[in-house]
Amino acid sequence: MKSYLKKILPLEFKLYLKNNKAFISTVILFESLYDGINFVKYSASGVNPSRKSKEMLESEMIFYYHKIEKGMVMPNPRPKFGIKSIEHLIKLLKIYVQKYGVTETANITFKCLNEYVIFNSNLGEEVSSVETEIKKLRQIEWNNEIIAGAKEVEKSEILGINSNFENLAHSRYSLRDFSGENIDIDLVEKAVEIAQKTPSVCNRQSSRVYLYKDKENIKKLLKHQNGNRGFGHLADKLLIITTRMDHFVGSSERNQHLVDGGMYSMSILYALHSLGVGTCPLNLALDNSSSIKLKKDAGIGNGEALLMMIAIGGIPEKTKVAVSNRRHVKEVLKII
């Protein structure tokens, strides 16, 4: 139908439509509505756990076991942290194993749950509800060799980065502990200079980096973010990465700024890492009303999309990081 209309409509009319604000706005709204409908249809939102697909259950389990990993690497970990989430994770694991058996994700989840019990017992705390469930789950045959949870790394390991991209990528961790060292603004400037080499659609370079250095201001801004509890206060500086929407035109480009901004954010993370600066990306998955409030406090215009915050600081001599196991290449690479 669309291609038929394209053929029969006179060029003048097509040009008129192309430049007509009301027409373009309507198309963008419809396209965005379609995105929304698709997201409602295909995302895991509101799906009953017993009806969740393997991929849905796995990503939910990863979400919850990562909470355990993160909780255990905090500078001042809280005993019995996240107990409700952990009970929920056990439920998910049971449903999952019954349906799909003991896969890698199940093994990692079980290992993290075990580590949670050990972590609490080292702090002299009993988590009896979890322990009882773990005891029952021990009857299943797990792979005990798997490494998951928290691990200790030394600064020298993180800094052994240069030479090639493989080493650089493998030595970067999201740090949730910082040394207290002052990060020179020149280093951030250098990182931005490096990140400027990031490809962007038609080289439009819509990404922007906001650097916050005042501690009180950082504290205020971090209150808008939901994933920095227990370590955000240790960051020396805070970055917010945005993309300008006014660099994009038309309905087909409605998501392009997110692609460009995501790529740019990754470059900033690698660039800072290559310069020996510790980083932790912080999600800005916010509803519109919260986004607007954050933008107001951060001095960011409404025409910019918020990509993420990045907490930055010095790398401690020794610290704990979340293992954050990755999926196998064969799960991710589809050769067709």
Ligand SMILES: Cc1cc2nc3c(=O)[nH]c(=O)nc-3n(C[C@H](O)[C@H](O)[C@H](O)COP(=O)(O)O)c2cc1C
């Ligand atoms: C967009 C984005 C948002 C993130 N948000 C948070 C966050 O709010 N809090 C946090 O502690 N980690 C956050 N992370 C870090 C991830 O947990 C981490 O990248 C992942 O577990 C992989 O571990 P690694 O970065 O150490 O390799 C975020 C990462 C990304 C890419």
